[in-house]
Amino acid sequence: MKKALSLVLPLLALNAFSEEEKAFQLDAEVGALMTSGNTKSTAFKGKIDAKQDLSSWRTQYVLEGLYKEDEVENVDGGVITSADQTTAQKYFVSAQADYKLDEEHRGLFIFGSYEDARFSGYDYQSTLAVGYSDRLFKTEKSHLDYSVGPGYTTNKSTLTGETDSNFIIRLAASYVYKFSPSAKFTQTVASNIATESGSNTATKAESAITATLTDSFAIKASYTINNNSEVPVGIESTDTQTAVTLVYSM
Numbered sequence: 361m362k363k364a365l366s367l368v369l370p371l372l373a374l375n376a377f378s379e380e381e382k383a384f385q386l387d388a389e390v391g392a393l394m395t396s397g398n399t400k401s402t403a404f405k406g407k408i409d410a411k412q413d414l415s416s417w418r419t420q421y422v423l424e425g426l427y428k429e430d431e432v433e434n435v436d437g438g439v440i441t442s443a444d445q446t447t448a449q450k451y452f453v454s455a456q457a458d459y460k461l462d463e464e465h466r467g468l469f470i471f472g473s474y475e476d477a478r479f480s481g482y483d484y485q486s487t488l489a490v491g492y493s494d495r496l497f498k499t500e501k502s503h504l505d506y507s508v509g510p511g512y513t514t515n516k517s518t519l520t521g522e523t524d525s526n527f528i529i530r531l532a533a534s535y536v537y538k539f540s541p542s543a544k545f546t547q548t549v550a551s552n553i554a555t556e557s558g559s560n561t562a563t564k565a566e567s568a569i570t571a572t573l574t575d576s577f578a579i580k581a582s583y584t585i586n587n588n589s590e591v592p593v594g595i596e597s598t599d600t601q602t603a604v605t606l607v608y609s610m
Contacts, residue, residue, distance in 0.1 A: 383413035389580060391605035400431035403448070405603050417457055418467065424452040426601070449478040458493050458507075465495035469507050471530065480588060481595040483516040485562060487552055489530040502537040513552050515560055519592040526559040528552040542572040560590040570607065578607040 386408065393403040408423045428448035454473035461467050471489045491509010498504075507530070514525045532550035539545065551563040568582035584601040591597050 384410070385412070385609070386410045387607055387609050389605040389607040391603050401429065401447075403428040405601075405605060407605075416460055418460065419457045420455070422452070422454045424450070426450040446478070450480075451476045456507075465493070465505065467493045469493045469509065471507070471511070477586075479595075480586070480599070481518055481591040482588070483518050483521075485513065485515045487511055487513045487528070487530065487562075489528070489552075491530065501539075502535065504533060504535045506531070506533040508532075511552065513560075513562070517592065524559070527555045528561075529555060543570070545569050554589070558590065560588055562589075563587045576609055578609065580605050580607050 387410075389405075389407045389409075391405045394401070404425075404427045406425045408421075410421045412419050426448055427450075428446070429444050430447045432443060432445045434443065452473070452475045454471065456469055456471040458467035458469040469489075469491055471491075472487065474484065474486045476484050489509055489511025491507055491511075493505070493507035496504045496506055509530055511528045511530045512525065513528050514523060516523045530550070530552055533548070535547040537545045546568045547566070549563070549565040552561060554561045564584070564586050566582055566584045568580055570578050570580045572578045581604050582602070584603070586599045586601075588597055
């Protein structure tokens with residue numbers, strides 16, 4: 361699977377340059393939190409979301425990173441010592457290319473992703489999927505896009521070191537509601553649904569409100585949920601994240 365992704369992701373990127381450039385959009389967001397005193401911690405979150413609408417293709421590339429470090433106290437023989445400890449570390453990259461079937465939003469897509477989440481119970485999770493994409497509805501203020509199709513996922517367990525590969529059904533949706541020209545609500549959800557009993561189903565959802573500050577900058581408040589249906593004993597199946605980030609758009 362990793363070899364397949366190493367071939368697919370560059371091919372998706374190459375496709376973006378094989379046609380005349382058009383309607384390119386890039387959003388880069390970053391957030392940081394540092395505390396001191398009784399509780400010392402440092403957290404960084406970053407994301408790059410690039411989209412391009414070409415004559416025959418729509419492409420999207422996403423790169424995300426999260427890092428959190430806390431000061432942990434240890435007691436040994438009555439002596440209290442403290443040390444910095446990494447408590448969250450996650451990297452995610454994905455690419456999707458939709459071949460347009462008409463001038464609207466119907467298309468055939470190919471999707472690839474790779475995630476390294478240190479405390480999820482998995483060393484890595486990778487996905488490759490193909491299928492159909494479309495816009496379910498559109499109004500003056502909102503729209504809902506979706507994609508669905510079969511795929512293949514590979515997960516490597518942190519506990520056992522074993523690699524588990526399974527066929528999945530990938531279902532993803534993206535909803536946008538514009539309160540005003542300068543404020544919007546977005547809801548995204550993507551799930552790699554296992555086709556075999558006992559295999560892992562991975563789901564990620566993000567709810568966010570974004571408010572424009574200037575032509576190039578906005579502030580975003582988001583709540584993200586990551587869920588794995590199958591995790592080792594002692595690992596929580598659901599991680600949540602609340603963040604406020606600064607977004608730069610071009």
